[in-house]
Amino acid sequence: MLPLATYRLQFRNGMNFDRARSLIPHLKNLGISHLYCSPIFSATSGSTHGYDVVDCNTIDQNLGGRAGFDRLCAELTAAGLSVMLDIVPNHMAASPENGWWRSVIEWGERSPFGGHFDIDWQSKLVLPVLQDSYAESVNEGTVVLMRPGNAGYLALVHAGLAYPIHPVSYEFVFRGFDDPVGDQLVQAAREADPLSSESFHDKITQILAPSSSCRRIDAFLTRFSRNAAQMITLHEMQPWRLLSWKEAAFHLNYRRFFDIDGLVGLRVEEPAVFEDVHRLTFELVASGQVDGLRIDHIDGLADPCQYLSRLRQRIGGMRYLVVEKILQAGERLPSDWPVNGTTGYEFISASGGAFVDRKGWDVLGKAYADRSGGSIDLKHEEEVAKRKVLQENFGRELHYLSRLAEQLLGPDASSGDLKTALMDLIVAFPVYRTYGTKIGMSPNDVSLLGLVLRDAKEQSDRSFSSLLEALVGVLDGSTAKRDDTVWALRRKFQQLTGPVMAKAVEDTLFYRYNHFLPLNEVGGEMVPKADAIDEFHRLMSRRAQTGDHSLSATATHDTKRGEDARALLYALSEAPDIWLAAVERWSAMNRQWRIHDDGHQLQPDASTEWLIYQALAGVWPSVDLGKPDATADLTSRFLPYLEKAMREAKTHTSWRQVNTAYEDRIKRFLSGILSPANTNFLDDFASTIEPFRRAGVVKSLSATLLKLVAPGIPDFYQGAENGDFSLVDPDNRRQIALDQPDEMGKQALIATVLRLRNHCRAVFETGTYTPIRISGEGSSRFLAFMREKNTMVTICVATMISQCFIREKRSNEPVLEMPSRILSRTFKDAFSGRAVRLTRHMPVWDMMQESTFTLIYADGEKN
Known part of the structure; x- marks a missing residue:
């Protein structure tokens, strides 16, 4: 059976099995079916995340060991909940503790x-x-x-x-x-x-x-x-x-996880290694203690399809199985993977774009370009970042590939030329990787390599054309025999393109280009689509048609910020003039905290200062200025984020070459502007953020409703039901407090819809998905769709662009174009219980009443 809803819990950092047991009543009240556990296997001393496993077949004693896990599972079972486990087949800790x-x-x-x-x-x-x-x-x-x-x-x-x-x-x-x-x-x-x-x-x-x-x-x-x-x-x-x-x-x-030296790649493609790595996992699945698996970094494996086929055979066809896979725009999971779906980053991207006012985004972009030195070509910047990452982070891997290619193509191809040609191909990749096997490549992957070859030729010196063609011929199998060297080149090439994409885009460009931070998200695109709502409908329709039961996530342990912080920042696009005027004021107020560097340039520069104000806005609702040391607490949370942002950007400093003097100047600026004595700025910032906070609440509740009702399995990240205004890790992995009042109404929304979802699972799990057209002035501010299965119908309407910044009443009220076949049905509002009679042209406000979203349903025979 598919999960009704999952709840991700990050073990370590104060969370262990005994504390998790205390959360079971809360999860039960929310309506969660599966506790989704971060890795629980023995990890390195002091591990904060568990992905640095030192023993795949023991449960970490720091969490409570096997006995503690058994007690947790027993209490979950008694409460009617199950466990989904995050496992790490790609790598282990390169540590003597292993x-x-x-x-x-x-x-x-x-x-x-x-x-x-x-x-x-x-x-x-x-x-x-x-x-x-x-x-x-x-x-x-x-x-x-x-x-x-x-x-x-x-x-x-x-x-x-x-x-x-x-x-x-x-x-x-x-x-x-x-x-x-x-x-x-x-x-x-x-x-x-x-x-x-x-x-x-x-x-x-x-x-x-x-x-x-x-x-x-x-x-x-x-x-x-x-x-x-x-x-x-x-x-x-x-x-x-x-x-x-x-x-x-x-x-x-040795192969690493991305460029992290302390994590060494495993060869789970070998049957004996596969068995050794999964011995305890299979035991937990067979015992019934674990009901589903999340596979970390599937793109790191030599042959993901082979791995997943073996795994599916061992755990059975009914276990829920999802993979952590970043799908780029238009990309789909390979059809031969025996999985239920992904961990849901594509849901964050598709829904997020729909919450952005494109005109406001344009205004912010022009202002950002004016302040930071002009507009940039993002495609070109991505190419530059990939080349830098390849040269500085993956030099050994590139050398190894060129050595293999030289063996296959002969001495006429020099090592230097091969490195350049391989680099050109990797830079041209629009997705994480292809999935060729020892036998060859699928037609889709061959077609993709053809596009990569075309783009690489356009960017390369003409003299490299024949070498690029020769390399692609080996990779796609069209010009090379099936032997171990060909497979080694294909395998290593495929295991490198993904890390390069991740490090260059998510961990470089997303921290370097600060125009609109909420879109700089894992699996996201920095430019919102002009037809973002239609794009959301297309993704959800495809999920419904193909039986895709991916998680519908709005936050994970790897996202750049909490879901409510992101929702607030989406609202900046609704009132760019207010935001830009505020940034000008704040920059003037805080000029005293800027510091000259050795080149007599003031730091932070305009782009970094812009990033600081946006990132601060996202976390601001979590700050209670009435409490002692509130700004000191915020500063202690924000400084690690700022350090990470600076080093990932690799503009003035980096993890490998730390520029301490530069970082200290930026940190001193932050500490200065957040000083309790800087009251003019703090008070102005707080009052300016308030309407954006209210608009963010509207968007957050809408996003929550969408993931509860749209095709897919709703996934909740720890504590997000109380408002998730966190920064990137380690901030989003702090201990969670669940004794807070439900001020946003998020918990009530989740519990209400999950009760309905549990009552009529079929319509949410396998029902059709039909977009509902909205016409009239302001129609683009809303998103609506219908789910249908047998006699069950649900209709969801959500506000994407809030009313918080609209001062005049519109005359041409937006209306929902309802399908004729459902007009005879009597619907019930899932939240108020009121009866709802539909009309062919149903005014949005009549549907919503006093709310900013609604969900109505009809169950049983037609009237």
Whole structure:
């Protein structure tokens, strides 16, 4: 059975299984059917999100362990709720805390887990964990040889993490140690076998059990660590090398999650690895404790369709299964994926655009361009960002691809030319990736590659045309044999285009171009469609026709801001003149806080100041100026956001090359404008934001109603039912408080519609979707549609552009063009219970009465 509605809960940061149990009555009252859990498997120490898994087959003790999870599931079952679990098949933590990874470090490719991770074993495993070079770290004493804790092995230890040395190197370590204990350790190492490493570790532990032996060994290892030449030789003997993280982009030989060095890719395309990674997941599904799965980063896998087919076979056809997949404009999920849908970013994009007043958006854009130095070509800026990301973040991956291509195309194709041609193809990609397999590519993917080739040729030097054609011929299988090298090139190419798109657009351009922040959202487009309401209808009609049961999300743990913050910011487009006049006032008021940089330019620049005011507006309703330290609390929340925004933009600073002086100037500006003494600005800001806040409430309630009634499964992010005015993570992953009054009416709306949805599930799950035409002046301010199944009919009308900034009454009232076949039915208002009789041309205000939205339904036989 499909979920009625899901509720995403972020474990960690104060949320554990016991606290989750206390939320069950609240979820039950809302009408939620599935608790949608963030990853619960054992993760690195101090993890705030759980995607850095260290053990796929144990439940994190910090959350309550297996026993705590069992208690949670039992209480959920008793309350009639189920669990949907977020799992991470693409990667694990590249940390010695991860037993599989620790084994790979100790034994290299001979480890029983050497094939579990996506490592290029043609060179030593690179571990980018140092601040400086290995030699400098040894001299500074930040890398030492020791027996960590009571571990049964020797390791090079840095920053509290132990990297086990290969047993073959024990003989080198103890060759100058004239002590029987050393001889015993060397003998144990000679007999060691990677398939029984625990036995080896047990022997080491037994040998060092006497305290006197421990003291002698520890003292010797301390002396050994002070000998730089010995430490360098020992390092060279390992199947890995410790490297500065600053050099990682050019030397790493394992696939990462995006460009995060601490997350290493898994090879779940291998059957044995697939089974090892999912052992506990399958157990939880088989026991009935887990009823649905969310697959993280499906685009990272070598063969998503193969993976999903195996997964579906193991969990059964009735389990709810969705994938985290960013669909670009016009893109659809591959039809052969056996899933119920996506995690719903396309719903955020489609519904969000419909809440924007396009004329107001244009006015804001012109003003932003005037202030920030002129309009820009977004397509060109995207291309520039992709090239920068490829060169600075994915240099090693690009080199590996060019090496494979050279093997296939021959020595006439130089490595440099191949890198340039590959870069041109990746830059031209309009979507995250293609889904070719070892056999070849689907006709749709071949067609897509043809478009990419055309665009790449237009942007490239003409001399590269033949090389681009040759590369595409290999990728699409039209000119190359089916062999391992062809598959390796196709696989690695497909696993790279997605991270480049994500890092260049979502994590660069979306923080660099600040015209209208609410559209700079995961899976979104920075330019709203002129026919945004029609686009929403098209997406929902397609969902209904194809049986797409994707989540309908309005916020996730990865969105750039909370759903109510975004709704408020949509309202800026309704009154751009008010907003722009305010920005001019605030900029003048806060001039004293701007600081000259070394080039005598005032910071923040106009674009960054524009970003600050918009982002502040989005979170402002969560600030109670009447409370002590209110602005201090806001500042502590806003500074991490601002730091992230600056570094992701990569204009003046970045994660890899932090410009501390620049960041400090911007942070001092923020702290200054939010100082309690800056009352003129704070009071003006608060009064200016108030009408936008009211307009945002209208939009937020409409967005909530749309996701409750439109095709798809309504998804709620933790705490959003009380108003979600958060910033990007870590702000949106803070502890949630559910004891707040329902001032917005959001909880009541959710509970009312979910009761109706539960009463007549068929119409919401498999009913048709019919847009209702609205005519008359102001018709574009509303969105309406009908769902129909057998004798059940529902009609939803939502306000997209609020009345908060409209001062005169319009004469030509908008009307709903109702289908003739339903006019004889008597409808009931889902909220008031009043009877509603429809007319062919139904005035919107008659339908809504005193509200800004309505949902009516008719059940049973026609009158």
